[in-house]
Amino acid sequence: MNDLTPGEKGTKKERSGLSKWTRRGFIGAGVLAGGGLLIGIGVRPGNPIDRLAPKVAGGAGEQLINSWVKIDADNIVTAIVPHCEMGQGAHSVLGQMLADELDADWNLVRVMQAPADGSYVVNDTARMFVAPFTMNAADWIEPTWNGLFTQIARMADVMITGGSSSIRTTGQHSMRIAGAAARKMLVGAAADAWGVPASEIVTRDSMLSHEASGRSATFAEFASAAAEQPMDQTPVLKTADQYRLMGRSMARTDIPAKINGTAEFGIDAMPEGLDLSYAATIRPPVPGTSALRMDASRAREMPGVLQILNMGNFVAVVADSYWQANQAVNAIDIEWSQSDSPVKTMEDQYAVFADALDAAGADGGEEAAARGNAGEALANAASTIEAEYRVPYLAHAPMEPINCTAHYADGKCDIWTSTQVPLMARSEVAGILGLDAEDVTIHHPYLGGAFGRRLGSEYVGMAARVAQATGYPVKLIWSREEDTQKALYRNADTCRMRAGLAENGGLQAYDSVFTQRHDPAEACVPAMYSIPNTSVRVAEAPLHLPFQAWRSVDHSVQGFFIESFIDEAAHAAGADSVEYRLSLLGDSPRHKAVLEKVAEISGWREPAAEGRAKGVAIVESFGTIVAEVVEVDMSDGTPKLANVWAVCDAGYVMNPDGFRNQIEGGIVFGLTAAMYGELELRDGAIVQSNFHDYKMLRMNEVPEIEVALINSGDVPVGGAGEPGLPPAAPAFANAVFAATGRRLRTLPIAKQFA
Amino acid sequence: MLNRAIIAVSLATIMLSACGSSEPPQVVEQIVVREPGEPEVAIAAPLTDIALGEEAFQRCTACHTVEAGAPSSAGPNLHAIVGRTAGSLEGFPYTEALAEEDFAWDAASLDAYLADPDGFVPGSDMLIGTVTDDEERAAIVGYLVSLSE
Numbered sequence: 001m002n003d004l005t006p007g008e009k010g011t012k013k014e015r016s017g018l019s020k021w022t023r024r025g026f027i028g029a030g031v032l033a034g035g036g037l038l039i040g041i042g043v044r045p046g047n048p049i050d051r052l053a054p055k056v057a058g059g060a061g062e063q064l065i066n067s068w069v070k071i072d073a074d075n076i077v078t079a080i081v082p083h084c085e086m087g088q089g090a091h092s093v094l095g096q097m098l099a100d101e102l103d104a105d106w107n108l109v110r111v112m113q114a115p116a117d118g119s120y121v122v123n124d125t126a127r128m129f130v131a132p133f134t135m136n137a138a139d140w141i142e143p144t145w146n147g148l149f150t151q152i153a154r155m156a157d158v159m160i161t162g163g164s165s166s167i168r169t170t171g172q173h174s175m176r177i178a179g180a181a182a183r184k185m186l187v188g189a190a191a192d193a194w195g196v197p198a199s200e201i202v203t204r205d206s207m208l209s210h211e212a213s214g215r216s217a218t219f220a221e222f223a224s225a226a227a228e229q230p231m232d233q234t235p236v237l238k239t240a241d242q243y244r245l246m247g248r249s250m251a252r253t254d255i256p257a258k259i260n261g262t263a264e265f266g267i268d269a270m271p272e273g274l275d276l277s278y279a280a281t282i283r284p285p286v287p288g289t290s291a292l293r294m295d296a297s298r299a300r301e302m303p304g305v306l307q308i309l310n311m312g313n314f315v316a317v318v319a320d321s322y323w324q325a326n327q328a329v330n331a332i333d334i335e336w337s338q339s340d341s342p343v344k345t346m347e348d349q350y351a352v353f354a355d356a357l358d359a360a361g362a363d364g365g366e367e368a369a370a371r372g373n374a375g376e377a378l379a380n381a382a383s384t385i386e387a388e389y390r391v392p393y394l395a396h397a398p399m400e401p402i403n404c405t406a407h408y409a410d411g412k413c414d415i416w417t418s419t420q421v422p423l424m425a426r427s428e429v430a431g432i433l434g435l436d437a438e439d440v441t442i443h444h445p446y447l448g449g450a451f452g453r454r455l456g457s458e459y460v461g462m463a464a465r466v467a468q469a470t471g472y473p474v475k476l477i478w479s480r481e482e483d484t485q486k487a488l489y490r491n492a493d494t495c496r497m498r499a500g501l502a503e504n505g506g507l508q509a510y511d512s513v514f515t516q517r518h519d520p521a522e523a524c525v526p527a528m529y530s531i532p533n534t535s536v537r538v539a540e541a542p543l544h545l546p547f548q549a550w551r552s553v554d555h556s557v558q559g560f561f562i563e564s565f566i567d568e569a570a571h572a573a574g575a576d577s578v579e580y581r582l583s584l585l586g587d588s589p590r591h592k593a594v595l596e597k598v599a600e601i602s603g604w605r606e607p608a609a610e611g612r613a614k615g616v617a618i619v620e621s622f623g624t625i626v627a628e629v630v631e632v633d634m635s636d637g638t639p640k641l642a643n644v645w646a647v648c649d650a651g652y653v654m655n656p657d658g659f660r661n662q663i664e665g666g667i668v669f670g671l672t673a674a675m676y677g678e679l680e681l682r683d684g685a686i687v688q689s690n691f692h693d694y695k696m697l698r699m700n701e702v703p704e705i706e707v708a709l710i711n712s713g714d715v716p717v718g719g720a721g722e723p724g725l726p727p728a729a730p731a732f733a734n735a736v737f738a739a740t741g742r743r744l745r746t747l748p749i750a751k752q753f754a
Numbered sequence: 755m756l757n758r759a760i761i762a763v764s765l766a767t768i769m770l771s772a773c774g775s776s777e778p779p780q781v782v783e784q785i786v787v788r789e790p791g792e793p794e795v796a797i798a799a800p801l802t803d804i805a806l807g808e809e810a811f812q813r814c815t816a817c818h819t820v821e822a823g824a825p826s827s828a829g830p831n832l833h834a835i836v837g838r839t840a841g842s843l844e845g846f847p848y849t850e851a852l853a854e855e856d857f858a859w860d861a862a863s864l865d866a867y868l869a870d871p872d873g874f875v876p877g878s879d880m881l882i883g884t885v886t887d888d889e890e891r892a893a894i895v896g897y898l899v900s901l902s903e
Binding site for chain 2: 275277291293294296300303304305306307308309310311312320465469472
């Protein structure tokens with residue numbers, strides 16, 4: 001039977017106490033058998049510390065304590081984090097968690113990006129990605145979490161930042177453990193040197209002290225000796241009442257540089273000693289086609305042009321400057337191959353979905369989740385409602401243009417780029433150039449936004465190929481038009497939904513069928529609601545545009561489907577939208593509390609202001625429960641966003657300001673998509689090209705946003721980056737219904753009131 | 755069992771984005787225009803003297819046309835001016851000074867006149883048409899000459 005309650009955590013097994021671990025054992029290695037999961041813990045041959053030391057602790061006087069932290073002669077603690085910083089604040093908060101367990105002075109803490117070396121594979125994140133239902137899942141996963149997933153992660157090339165996971169996986173499991181273990185080693189070294197019991201030594205603000213004998217020392221003074229101490233892989237972590245930095249809004253370490261302009265992003269790469277040339281590219285307008293031939297007679301006469309390349313799956317001009325390259329590449333007449341896709345317009349795409357749904361009918365398709373007998377319950381229900389929902393393709397549109405700088409010489413390749421997956425990029429380049437991964441170095445600074453766009457590395461491969469073909473160090477940049485039209489996308493989909501209500505309006509049965517199921521697996525299941533008969537089915541259909549995870553992935557689609565349809569059920573039952581949902585959350589106390597609170601802070605039960613109405617939605621995603629109320633102002637006949645209230649329960653929030661920031665960002669991202677987001681197709685190619693026709697919510701259109709946090713536990717179980725997004729569109733659409741009586745079953749919203 | 759399938763799907767999603775094509779496509783066509791650091795090739799064809807002259811002549815068009823048969827305006831139609839006797843266009847109210855001249859315009863006389871109309875033909879009133887810049891004047895003359903060929 002399927003587990004219909006994702007997010008339910010089993011009790012964590014107590015680990016056995018101190019085992020005898022050396023640094024060699026810190027990164028365990030698991031064994032994988034084909035197809036299934038195998039349990040085992042091995043010890044990785046070779047000492048990763050020695051190999052990594054030159055890369056991360058290069059300065060004199062620095063002693064590498066373990067793979068996650070370094071302490072230098074100035075008593076500066078550097079947290080070495082394996083996730084990228086794309087504005088979500090992960091670097092800073094990961095550093096915060098490490099520093100708290102270590103009892104470091106926050107002013108003496110820095111954060112460094114871990115090099116794209118296989119040893120920094122993010123074990124925990126890989127584990128989360130392959131065990132989608134819950135982090136602390138079945139026993140057969142628990143004992144081997146470190147070992148097994150190192151292997152899987154290596155295999156899948158995972159050094160990944162995504163899935164709202166950095167804090168609750170690496171932070172919670174690796175950073176805190178590293179900090180606590182390092183603290184213990186420092187204490188052990190001081191205890192040995194001072195001849196006093198370790199239990200009498202106090203650590204505080206990067207200092208060790210022994211009150212009875214009046215001795216004290218900086219962490220730096222014992223850093224070298226600490227490295228010789230045995231490392232505890234399962235140290236006791238602080239409880240919430242002991243937190244000094246965690247749970248507080250510590251200032252982010254990356255903000256000053258981003259304000260004063262010194263922060264370096266991928267596109268800023270100006271590697272020393274390299275005379276860069278610049279490449280602009282044109283990719284096929286219709287996915288799956290290629291450039292047959294090109295007439296470059298005009299382009300070759302244009303200023304600054306160095307080379308013109310037809311690479312098959314893209315055409316590139318390399319020139320002295322990006323502007324010159326882009327002017328020239330757009331002056332090339334390219335003959336593209338014919339596409340054999342029948343999809344020329346979005347109507348064609350929706351027709352493809354419809355065919356698959358028609359074929360599945362009332363009970364066909366692959367079962368995603370089932371409880372009770374939905375078919376029977378629907379047949380016997382006092383009343384039924386049904387509806388068909390649709391959502392369009394969406395682009396990520398990160399503000400920093402897609403870019404990659406590549407230098408290939410003497411059998412080695414250096415890459416500078418913004419990426420969420422540096423190891424994957426490294427593999428891709430190594431594969432293309434026929435090199436060993438060790439001969440490819442990825443330099444990856446801050447990202448100017450990603451939202452999932454940078455989970456792929458096709459642009460890195462393109463840059464490597466151009467560098468190889470020309471022999472130049474080259475910076476390849478996609479124009480905004482190219483990134484809007486030739487990228488990878490949040491999928492469109494159609495969903496057919498049915499609900500069966502009892503006499504009293506209670507929801508007895510729920511059935512949905514749709515065509516796209518990617519990630520996370522539980523997004524399509526309304527598991528928090530106690531609906532006795534539920535079936536969720538997938539009738540697969542092909543996508544015309546290539547898929548890429550887009551902020552909150554399947555939740556962005558399913559959140560709209562489910563929370564709009566539940567609202568329809570509430571209306572059919574003659575019930576208030578909040579009360580109806582509360583009546584279905586009897587088995588989900590945390591969800592109930594979140595929904596109650598959002599009703600309270602939004603003034604849900606008070607009479608609506610003139611011309612205004614409110615809508616509600618609640619979605620749990622990536623471990624965090626978020627309920628939102630959106631208030632629209634319809635007084636001029638078009639929907640204007642007036643207010644948004646959000647309540648979040650992530651278990652425990654490590655940095656409240658950072659968390660709120662991410663939720664607000666998710667809300668704005670979700671409302672932008674709800675209001676304007678749509679990509680149209682003509683002749684199989686995307687129509688929209690830049691921000692004039694792929695619109696964003698502007699400052700004057702963004703509502704007042706209030707975010708309240710509930711810490712229902714002691715540890716972070718939920719993420720921040722994505723969970724704010726899924727409830728936004730349905731809450732908005734439900735508000736429009738409350739104001740106008742018009743039920744919106746498609747997005748975006750603004751054009752439906754034009 | 756279903757869990758394993760789900761896990762396979764999830765891993766596949768990562769793998770899907772991780773997997774590149776089997777063999778990266780080769781370069782289909784490569785045009786090397788120049789190497790970095792080399793001077794640029796000439797941009798299109800350089801403007802000919804005639805083209806430059808036509809451009810320079812624009813300053814004259816407020817009063818003159820060169821189109822055959824077109825009516826004169828403030829100044830006489832200059833179509834086929836080279837080889838024409840000065841001041842002889844039928845119907846145009848020349849100054850007495852120019853009307854009395856009987857030389858035929860050629861490059862040299864056009865150049866001298868444009869440089870200093872009143873100096874070359876005392877009493878002429880085309881002062882506004884003075885072209886003091888040598889290059890510009892040469893271009894205009896060259897253009898007018900070309901129209902007569």
